[in-house]
Amino acid sequence: MKKHLLVTVPFFFLDVLKSSLNGAQHFEPFLIGTKNRPVSSKIHHYFSEEWVHLFTDGVVARAFGNATKVEWFVIEMEIGSWDSLIIWADRVSNVEAGLAKARAAIREAIRTKSYTSDREETFVPRGSVYRNPYGFHQSHIEMVKRFKIWTYKEGERPLVHNGPMKNIYAIEGQFIAEIESRKSPFKAQDPNEAHVLFLPVSVGHIVKYIYMPITTYDRDRLVRIFTDYIKVVSHKYPFWNRTNGADHFMLSCHDWAPDISMKDPQLYKNLIKVLCNANSSEGFHPNRDVALPEIKVPPQGFSGERRFIQPPENRTILAFFAGGGHGNIRKILLHHWKDKDEEVQVHKYLPDGQDYNELMGKSKYCLCPSGFEVASPRVVESFYAGCVPVIISDSYVLPFSDVLDWREFSVKIAPEKMTEIKRILKGIPEKEYRKMQKRVVKLRRHFELNRPARPFDILHMVLHSIWLRRLNTILL
Numbered sequence: 001m002k003k004h005l006l007v008t009v010p011f012f013f014l015d016v017l018k019s020s021l022n023g024a025q026h027f028e029p030f031l032i033g034t035k036n037r038p039v040s041s042k043i044h045h046y047f048s049e050e051w052v053h054l055f056t057d058g059v060v061a062r063a064f065g066n067a068t069k070v071e072w073f074v075i076e077m078e079i080g081s082w083d084s085l086i087i088w089a090d091r092v093s094n095v096e097a098g099l100a101k102a103r104a105a106i107r108e109a110i111r112t113k114s115y116t117s118d119r120e121e122t123f124v125p126r127g128s129v130y131r132n133p134y135g136f137h138q139s140h141i142e143m144v145k146r147f148k149i150w151t152y153k154e155g156e157r158p159l160v161h162n163g164p165m166k167n168i169y170a171i172e173g174q175f176i177a178e179i180e181s182r183k184s185p186f187k188a189q190d191p192n193e194a195h196v197l198f199l200p201v202s203v204g205h206i207v208k209y210i211y212m213p214i215t216t217y218d219r220d221r222l223v224r225i226f227t228d229y230i231k232v233v234s235h236k237y238p239f240w241n242r243t244n245g246a247d248h249f250m251l252s253c254h255d256w257a258p259d260i261s262m263k264d265p266q267l268y269k270n271l272i273k274v275l276c277n278a279n280s281s282e283g284f285h286p287n288r289d290v291a292l293p294e295i296k297v298p299p300q301g302f303s304g305e306r307r308f309i310q311p312p313e314n315r316t317i318l319a320f321f322a323g324g325g326h327g328n329i330r331k332i333l334l335h336h337w338k339d340k341d342e343e344v345q346v347h348k349y350l351p352d353g354q355d356y357n358e359l360m361g362k363s364k365y366c367l368c369p370s371g372f373e374v375a376s377p378r379v380v381e382s383f384y385a386g387c388v389p390v391i392i393s394d395s396y397v398l399p400f401s402d403v404l405d406w407r408e409f410s411v412k413i414a415p416e417k418m419t420e421i422k423r424i425l426k427g428i429p430e431k432e433y434r435k436m437q438k439r440v441v442k443l444r445r446h447f448e449l450n451r452p453a454r455p456f457d458i459l460h461m462v463l464h465s466i467w468l469r470r471l472n473t474i475l476l
């Protein structure tokens with residue numbers, strides 16, 4: 001007799017519906033979308049290597065396992081309940097059973113536009129800034145309740161179990177420290193109860209301790225250290241081999257982090273990469289990987305820092321940027337705008353006596369151009385300053401895009417339109433600007449760094465992004 005598992009695949013409603021089998025690769029399974037459910041009830045399955053993609057029109061889940069061995073039966077459901085699908089499998093772990101319950105709870109929350117929780121909820125996400133506020137809220141509740149992460153113990157500091165805590169790569173060290181803290185509620189006591197396993201290797205520290213002072217940009221040593229780590233844990237434990245890394249993740253904010261897989265892409269093809277450098281033209285897959293927000297933690301920490309948030313009517317600068325000219329986009333930005341315009345204030349170095357945070361706090365729009373890599377700490381700083389972020393980048397996958405609808409609170413300007421910044425921003429009606437500004441202030445909580453982490457803050461949002469990817473993967 002086969003065990004019987006009801007897996008509900010609730011929330012992968014897409015903005016763009018595709019129904020052809022060949023379209024499966026292009027699905028974005030992690031979006032908690034807002035569109036109405038399509039009426040079609042046909043469930044397809046589609047194989048690509050050891051992955052099985054299950055989907056109805058517009059709904060997709062990925063399952064990892066040997067489909068021939070496990071014997072899949074994907075069946076058609078009645079019209080009206082198409083978003084349930086039944087899978088018979090030889091074995092179903094407790095971990096998978098828990099995830100199935102979480103999926104069911106999320107589906108129910110979306111259906112009833114409410115939530116269920118064992119504890120008092122201090123924050124209830126609502127409004128158009130969320131793609132699906134009910135799905136997101138319940139998913140966050142389920143994460144806090146269930147999500148367990150095993151961090152491998154192998155390896156020594158400072159390259160492993162430690163990372164940069166200050167400056168622009170800080171999120172890397174802060175995340176590692178948080179997740180390795182004895183107090184973290186997400187810590188698995190045993191790898192067998194974990195939903196995901198973490199490789200706590202710090203690319204930031206490898207660069208700092210192995211490459212500095214810099215004499216070579218060759219990535220060989222970086223690649224070797226990371227790959228050796230995977231070899232060690234995959235020899236010692238059964239977990240990596242079981243899924244070829246599909247329930248494993250690494251996390252880094254360093255520009256070089258995407259390069260770890262360059263020598264052996266096969267080894268890394270399933271690994272969830274949580275990266276600041278989320279460049280979709282460089283192997284970052286939004287449906288497998290996670291975009292990590294870049295935050296610049298000042299030397300004294302955030303506690304010593306003053307924030308200046310002026311009300312919209314006091315914001316006298318139309319657009320603001322101050323920073324170096326690294327990368328093509330910034331070179332062009334500085335070329336066109338540096339120290340040329342009162343309303344669009346673009347500086348390489350701030351004039352004496354001017355305060356960066358204060359200027360952000362009295363600007364309507366803050367320019368966030370890509371530098372050497374796609375991400376910029378200015379995106380998060382905009383939220384701290386109540387300034388509407390203007391994203392100027394190619395192929396940048398914005399953080400938390402699964403749940404946040406960035407169109408509601410940011411402006412996107414294509415790099416080739418940089419000469420038109422002033423015209424574009426002036427063309428946005430005041431009423432529209434006010435709405436966006438309000439939303440930016442409201443969303444600040446999702447970008448605040450707390451230690452220990454708190455519900456819905458930046459570390460919880462990163463964890464939630466990882467949780468969503470695991471939720472969309474069934475391991476058999």
Ligand SMILES: *[C@@H]1O[C@H](CO)[C@@H](O)[C@H](O)[C@H]1NC(C)=O
Nearest residue numbers: 049050065066067068069070
């Ligand atoms: C899957 O299982 C079948 C039957 O046991 C086996 O022949 C096949 O080689 C397996 N495929 C993979 C990719 O492990």
Ligand SMILES: *[C@@H]1O[C@H](CO)[C@@H](O)[C@H](O)[C@H]1NC(C)=O
Nearest residue numbers: 234235236237238239240241
């Ligand atoms: C995992 O696979 C590798 C490569 O096939 C093998 O060398 C290693 O022994 C396996 N690990 C375990 C724990 O069986």
Ligand SMILES: *[C@@H]1O[C@H](CO)[C@@H](O)[C@H](O)[C@H]1NC(C)=O
Nearest residue numbers: 308309310311312313314315
């Ligand atoms: C806004 O500007 C006015 C006039 O300059 C000033 O009196 C007021 O204190 C400012 N508001 C804030 C919150 O700083």
Ligand SMILES: *[C@@H]1O[C@H](CO)[C@@H](O)[C@H](O)[C@H]1NC(C)=O
Nearest residue numbers: 279281282370371372373374
């Ligand atoms: C993103 O990747 C593409 C393709 O490699 C590259 O041309 C581009 O410069 C990258 N963007 C940034 C900002 O590094």
